[in-house]
Amino acid sequence: MKHAILCLQISLFLSSFSYSMQAQYSSIFSFGDSYTDTGNKVILFGPTTPGLLINKPPYGMTFFGHPTGRLSDGRLVIDFIAQALGLPLLPPSLSKNQSFKQGANFAVAGATALKTSTSPAAFYPQAAGGGAKPPPNNVSLSDELGWFDAMKPSLCGSPQACKEFFGKALFVVGELGWNDYGVMLVGGKSVAEAQAYVPRIVATIVAATEKLINDGATAIVVSGISPMGCAPGNLVMLASQNGADYEPDTGCLKGLNDLSKAHNAQLSQALTALGGRYPGTRITYADLYAPVIAFAAAPARFGFDGADGALRDCCGGGGGKYNFNLSAACGMPGVAACANPSVYVNWDGVHLTEAAYHLVADGWLRGPYARPPILGA
Template identity: 85%
Template sequence: MKHLAIFCLQTSLILSSFSYSLQQSQYSSIFSFGDSYTDTGNKVILAGPATPDLWINKPPYGMTFFGHPTGRLSDGRLIIDFIAEALGLPLLPPSLATNQSFQQGANFAVAGATALKPSPALYAQLDGGGVKLPPNNISLADELGWFDAMKPSLCSSPQECKEYFGKALFVVGELGWNDYGVVLVGGKGVDEVQTYVPRIVETISAATEKLINDGATAIVVSGISPMGCAPGNLVFLASQNAADYEPDTGCLKGLNQLSQDHNTQLSQALKTLGGKYPGVRITYADLYTPVIGFAASPVQYGFDGADGALRACCGGGGGKYNFNLRAACGMPGVGVCAQPSAYVNWDGVHLTEAAYHRVADGWLRGPYAHPPILSTA
């Protein structure tokens, strides 16, 4: 039996290696869209060097892998970075970068981006009209517009574009969080916010279909993470009622239900789209299951059992969640934990490189993606 186990392990490794090399040769570029979970520098470029209070471009951001801030909202690499590495491609440059070749891919994601175009009329209804439009006001439609503007520099004819994009991997990253978040912070309840889910899911599905019509044959579309487990939300949207919290995770039930509703509807929309385009490989990438698992059993995944699940590594909030907008990560004098890899959450909203790495592995090889990116099925 021991020899059989060794044989099975060796066979598994051989098949894994075969799948890895196959995918490396299959994709010649990556094009990604999304928000701060995917942004590799566009937010910083849009803000410009004259924005002194852009704390995401200050140390300790980037400390773990790059050794300096790169515009990524983490201590190191993001899921999209690990995907690029696994496919043998360079880390994606932000699409707004100058003097940059995009032949092997571009990242159109922007921190704070929404799925829906932010509406002044909507924001006027929130918190007595006190909620302002995001400074850059970037939506998925804007990112798709940037992609359309870039296409002539990548391919010169419809046939050439079809062949070029047919060899690319497209990633539509986590979108919807900001749409829901701004309405929640604006004073609306979860029940009211849930009415936005179908519109947001339809927008993401329509964007996916647009990319298919542009020539994409392989698309990864991400769900959203459990909003109720983010330290920032646990502070901003805290409840005095113990029944509003999940007993096994300590996360907010209503926000997590909102995330689940979004993901269920998105997954179903992608299945429908897959039936319409049977020759296209559409992968639903699950961000909820791994992150809720980290919250429920942090030690099982290599995180600290006391603070690693729901406490931000970088922040000046102290207390249970270590989050305070007046002492946010990157601000002068704000501290950072000694070992980011022991934490799930980096700054109260975004994840650490260690958490992103575990999610990326699950997207690449399973079980968090359907089908996994590196699978040959």
């Protein structure tokens, strides 16, 4: 009897703890690129724009049953975070006739940290030779922050009201930097030349984080970037003839992964310093590298196909080792997805499957892939 009472007390405690963490945030505001975009890219350029394949099947097939503007077969990390906090999935900030009182997603596929006017074909497979190319992206983090500023009057009526409103919100500065480095690498720059931009890109992300703190944010999650050398698209587009350029334990491109690690190390260090200047603010560094490199090193351990699931994309018509081909990209006529996306890490050559995003989200929410975890004490 005592054992049953103790179990009930523990259960009630855990339930109340879970509820208190969910009730801690009344809204979510998110920024980033295609790892976070829930529809802004499609709204920005129009759903029928030639070459914009992210609005065509089989995108969205797993959870939604149709394309939603997300570059995956289903939900993204930001979707799982919203669900864990008991909040609705974030609407794209460019949506019309939409309430944003419980949050908004300002992320746009192809967005960069720095200002740029190019969208690299390697990270938009639909920009294929011979095919209709999507419009160039010229959306940067500063543009997304501008949209946020423009939305403020509809959310709170005074600086003090905004401080109170945003003080109860969770802010997520999603993956940024991948497209900046991608523009350079596809443009012919070396990894070393791209790496020279890391301090500037990191400084831009940290400055945006500080701006949000000054706007009233007291809880911010900032994401690092994934191992660029493990993306099937990069393994095809930036392939090397030298076997020493590949990591023996993962098969990923070593130089590109070193670039990702340099970015993440500098970002994590800068966020720690920023947190020291704002002791009342909870700044979480969300690690996107560690989970994805772990998937590549031991896919079966995480439920992925040990033979194909790590570095071969699910949706593509390339065949071969990585199943990636710019002329047969996901969303193009006749290009099908694999039968079971849940056993694949990568969806379309760059972006992850819902299954992979779910594991990443769990690691951010409860650990070990976030410092401190979003649901941590």
